[in-house]
Amino acid sequence: MxxxxxxxxxxxxxxxxxxxxxxxxxxxxxxxxxxxxxxxxxxxxxxxxxxxxxxxxxxxxxxxxxxxxxxxxxxxxxxxxxxAPGEDPNADLHGDDRASASPLNAVGEPMAAAIEESGDIDYFSMTANAAGRWQVESSGNLDVVCSLEDAEGALLATNDDGGVGSNCLVAHELEVGQQVFIKIRAFSAFATGSYSFTVTSP
Ligand SMILES: [Ca+2]
Ligand SMILES: [Ca+2]
Ligand SMILES: [Ca+2]
Ligand SMILES: [Ca+2]
Structure with missing residues (x-):
């Protein structure tokens, strides 16, 4: 190694x-x-x-x-x-809806996650600290679809294969202080696997 x-x-x-x-x-x-x-x-x-x-x-x-x-x-x-002993190793780490979204760790750095079971959806929340065009791009071998939703759940942008290979790439204008949700799912309803995504500020 x-x-x-x-x-x-x-x-x-x-x-x-x-x-x-x-x-x-x-x-x-x-x-x-x-x-x-x-x-x-x-x-x-x-x-x-x-x-x-x-x-x-x-x-x-x-x-x-x-x-x-x-x-x-x-x-x-x-x-x-x-x-830990007794914990479910197949547990889903990121909530399937906005109410149980995980806060985004860092802007500009890849965040690793997984579609642990068929039909899993992962939600992440973030608040824009700058006005302008923000971007979310996935990486990895899993064919994922990503979407941006506002705090009320209205769809702002969605994309399937705009990134490298079958990865997604969405971009959207945000205001300072605007809260948005990143929604990531597998393109196939039956697919599982790991993926990463990176949020880029304007
Ligand atoms: Ca290995
Ligand atoms: Ca998951
Ligand atoms: Ca999930
Ligand atoms: Ca895709």
Missing amino acids: GDIDVFRIDPNEAGEWTVRTTGNVDVICRLLDADGNELDANDDGGLGLNCSISRVLAVGSAYYFEVGGFNNTRTGAYEVELI
């Missing part, structure tokens, strides 16, 4: 934990104990080319989750998810 990121895990309960990546990067991962011994390794056990490791962990011990690029190549964004 070339560039490696290491994440420390301190379990707060004993049982089977799942640690995995999301995004559209082909990563490989390893789980190490506090002494650096490898407990498990995985390449594509998650969605798409993401890795996933499930393992019974003990309270009071530190563990390390290593993420590297497959074949030493890794470009793009991924996120690490830690799922």
Whole structure:
């Protein structure tokens, strides 16, 4: 592995934990104990080319989750998810409607997410801090459709394949302080997989 990121895990309960990546990067991962011994390794056990490791962990011990690029190549964004014992590993991380939308993390940086099950819709909310033409563009191999809705749910813009490949690209004029919702779904009602999207300010 070339560039490696290491994440420390301190379990707060004993049982089977799942640690995995999301995004559209082909990563490989390893789980190490506090002494650096490898407990498990995985390449594509998650969605798409993401890795996933499930393992019974003990309270009071530190563990390390290593993420590297497959074949030493890794470009793009991924996120690490830690799922506690008893939590549903297939749970949908971003709400299916405006009321349960996730706040956008950052403007100008890719956000990794997934269509975990057929028909899933992911909503994200953001407030424009500048007036002008804002843009939302997806990346990855999943054919997604993206839309912009205003605070009342009126459709402002929608697009299917305006980006690279079958990725979406929407652009719309926003006012300062205007709240909008980004809605992302798979083009196919049956498709699942991970995707990323980037919001660009004027
Ligand atoms: Ca992989
Ligand atoms: Ca989702
Ligand atoms: Ca969702
Ligand atoms: Ca598309």
